[in-house]
Amino acid sequence: MMPSKRVPRRGITVLNFGDKFTFFGQEREYYSTNSLSGFMMGKYLDPYTYGSNGESGSNDMINQNGDYPTTRLNLPLMRYAEMLLFKAEALLMTGRNSDAAEPLNEIRNRVGLPIISNPTLADLKHERRVELACEWTDRVADLKRWGDFDYLRMALHGRDHVRKTDPHSDYKVIEVWPARNFDPNKHMAWPINPDEIAKSNGVYKQTPGW
16 A cells, blocks of 8 residues: 555555555455445554465464454554654744754654644644544544644544445545534543542542533
8 A cells, every 4th residue: 555645644544445455465455334434544454464374474463363353462552753743742832933843844754744944833733633643642632732622523524435345436425423512611621430529528529510
């Protein structure tokens, strides 16, 4: 699977219908009969690119049942790239935009993108979204921290393919998840378990709004 030159990380992160990928040593074209959005996360497929058990180059750290793709491999919870993005964000928040260029561009250089000499917060937000997509980082926490509440409220859309077993099927865009309510006066923090409040003998109070 070759990433797009225009968006070099998207082709690695997300599979669209018809995208080529390697599964147990065999090249395939992606389609799905059960994806609500019509897409699939492709970022963690590398362990499954090898041949099946016993073949040259096979990976014995994965389940050889392709219908139950589990692995004994450790997945990174936090990468060096996220540390660079945290550093860039901290510099931006203190008005040091030119200094933020170095950590931000270290990531962009890795994927062959042009440097940004004087990045803005908008540049940082975009970089976190595309670099860390589908990883263990919390997109919701990012949006809360930035006050971008509209993204937490909007409906989410996907592709409904006419022929779900045809990688080249036509599709229509549909609403997959409806718009949600997000009240920053309530939803910026989680509620406390009522059992823990009861056991605290009045020390703990419920989170405001809950």
